């Protein structure tokens with residue numbers, strides 16, 4: 714369970730989050746809001762990639778300020794642009810690297826790598842250079858490379874942003890089938906219709922917290938009322 718307690722954050726004296734309190738227990742949680750509203754900053758706090766300036770974030774009682782490494786073993790994070798997440802030359806190596814330092818034998822690493830690539834439709838690409846994959850395949854690889862570590866919670870920061878409709882569907886169906894708790898940041902509002910809970914972030918504050926359709930209505934109303942800063946995305 715993730716708890717966010719009285720979290721404030723600034724970058725270079727520019728306030729980005731203002732007093733966020735949350736307890737996240739639901740299986741499927743969406744986070745929506747305008748560009749620059751603070752969603753990614755909040756998401757990155759949930760596994761200790763960003764430490765709050767004030768307040769604290771607890772994962773199963775562990776404070777991200779003190780237990781970042783242990784928390785990141787429990788909470789996987791998928792970034793918006795798979796290219797920035799793919800770090801090894803071949804597809805299999807990119808998955809296997811996530812298993813290093815876990816005391817697994819080479820045979821176990823190879824077996825788990827082969828299994829996860831098969832599960833996510835990448836078996837035929839095992840030894841291919843990762844940079845030659847299509848955009849959708851790269852996003853699936855980024856997802857597989859996180860899921861092979863068997864996190865208890867998965868945070869996905871706009872994992873469908875760069876994908877065409879077919880690949881959006883593939884990634885979304887994959888996420889929805891996972892047994893893990895999934896926390897998904899997205900500008901594709903329709904993805905969230907069957908989520909358990911959706912948070913609307915507006916200029917660093919929690920503007921709405923509830924059912925998906927009401928959250929989307931709230932976000933659209935905010936945009937219509939000019940409640941988000943100018944020049945930001947219109948919700949789809």
Ligand SMILES: Nc1ncnc2c1ncn2[C@@H]1O[C@H](COP(=O)(O)OP(=O)(O)OP(=O)(O)O)[C@@H](O)[C@H]1O
Pocket residue numbers: 724725729746747748749750751752753754755
């Ligand atoms: N590392 C950083 N250093 C300085 N400023 C940052 C940093 N990361 C984010 N910001 C700023 O903090 C604000 C919130 O950014 P954040 O990425 O959290 O918003 P977001 O809601 O995820 O936006 P988007 O939908 O565009 O991804 C923005 O003004 C952004 O420019």
